[in-house]
Amino acid sequence: MRMSKLFAPTLREVPAEAEVASHQYLLRAGYIRKTAAGMYSYLPLAWRVLRKIENIVREEMDQAGGQEVLLPALQPAELWRESGRWDVYGKELFRLQDRHERDFCLGPTHEEIITALVRKEINSWRDLPLLLYQIQTKFRDEIRPRSGLIRCREFIMKDLYSFDRDEKGQSVSYKAMYKAYSKIFTRCGLKFKAVEADSGAIGGTGSHEFMVLAETGESVIVYCPSCDYAANLERAVSTPATADPSSKVEQPLQKVHTPSKYSIEEVTGFLNVPASKLVKTLLYRIIYRDREELAVVAVRGDRDVNEIKLKNALQALEVELADPITVERVTGAPVGFAGPVDLQGMPILADPEVTLINNAVVGANQHDYHLINVSYGRDWTATKIVDLKNVIEGDPCPRCNASLKTTRGIEVGHIFNLGTKYSVALKAMYLDENGASKPIIMGCYGIGIPRTMAAAVEQHHDRDGIIWPVSIAPYQVSIVPVNYNDKKQRLLAEELYFMLSKANVEVVIDDRDERAGVKFNDADLMGFPLRITIGPRSLKDKKIEIRRRLDGMVWLVDKEAVIDKIQTELAELTQQ
């Protein structure tokens, strides 16, 4: 490719809209342009990167037994009504109507379509397992698109769906995908972690998210430094405490005046007790498909409720904190003075930790009063005791009790056992060896392609721009003649361009009438792994100068050795 022809308009300044590194550099280096919030146009360089990622994905999917298909992006509402998701999916689903006012949606995912396809064609256990995948554009009306390519409303995704006879077969498919995903992200040059993820109300053998480690990631990951335990925050647990280490002597319940002490900090400061002695009592609105109710949630004062855990514990559609008026109506006190003692008429969910506190402090359900020396069992009991808290750094690992750590990540892949949720709803059945009709066991396995590209930039950049892993670089080498108008430089540059192209090295030549500095900066910004510089310096010694983007390492080699050296270095970089 000739830089004089390449459609990659670079920007000298950081566009005001870009916050994170991947967004800034992809814009500045001329890879992407925004069309609207959460919608991007991919320019030639980005498209090359995306296709490379796609091809790695494709190879590994094929390797794992997948077959590629292409499915409609525009989907009829009937199928979504059949699966029940037309009503459940909510605002995130892009809905539209055709000229006859029939309902459609733009597919955010393809379970319905593929299950409907498979149910018609698969009848026998002999047809299973079946692994089908597609790489195509999906649509989600995200609450808040953000961080450039990381959270978009329109994005390319690979989804593979597995169809198996039974749990055992499903587990084989799942493991094959787990392995394929590990290979894919390794090949893309990414540092990642597979973490246990929340599998929601569906249950099943589980779910893993593949997280590219990056400070700008949206998800918090909990992991153990000494064993292989890793989970996202919604899923992470720690070894439950068995007892309150403090004094066990049970004191009589007592009401104390705590004027205007609303927050945990105010109460702990006023009563001079640690936050771990408090029971944080929260009133939640629990929304089910057909009804709504209130529930009391209790965690230790130094803990936070994880609403996903709460939602799962109650099998609810949605949970949200009750508004202050409701709190006052139900507890009889303003927000800040709620407590589980004598709070009736609704379920009380308690995290196991709160039941262990000796002589706890709780709100008295009365303005400006708290209760002290509260004892679980004696003074109150929970309807349900269940893990509801966010794990924090330092909690003991549930497997080996080492101190857990947290970090952030970008979720680039998610694998999921669907069980029979869709096959039952959409009647995708098969006949087993005994002639019995059974629902197919399904799994789905997604990878966000543009997000993977963005994650790679988050992980591989410096002040000057992107530093692509070789496997996904749009071009591997750029040739920069310091002065293209100089005949000697031009001829040599063109010769090398020809030689490398012929040797199947993906190469760009900067044939623009620009200053050396401009070309160097553009090459650095765009992130090509290697650069060949041609100028009077190296020409004088009849050597070719090869520079590594990663660290600025420079080699001077003979012309005859260039291809060899380039290939060696590319291989070397790929290894790392």
Place this chain on the structure above:
RNA sequence: CGGGGUAUAGCUCAGUUUGGUAGAGCGCUUGCUUGGGGUGCAAGAGGCCAGCGGUUCAAAUCCGCUUACUCCGACCA
């Protein structure tokens, strides 16, 4: 959904407080110059000041509404 911010040239931004008919840097065009990390000089082109409606002799500027973009929060008692 709630809250904040922003909207002026292709990009980054001044100008708005105190109304008087539009600016800088970069980019772009042309010519010369220079040629190893965004060269220097000169001459140009380029704006319905997001949109709509008010106030006024006069609005980028004041007031109201709308739209778009962006950040924060998704309420932790």
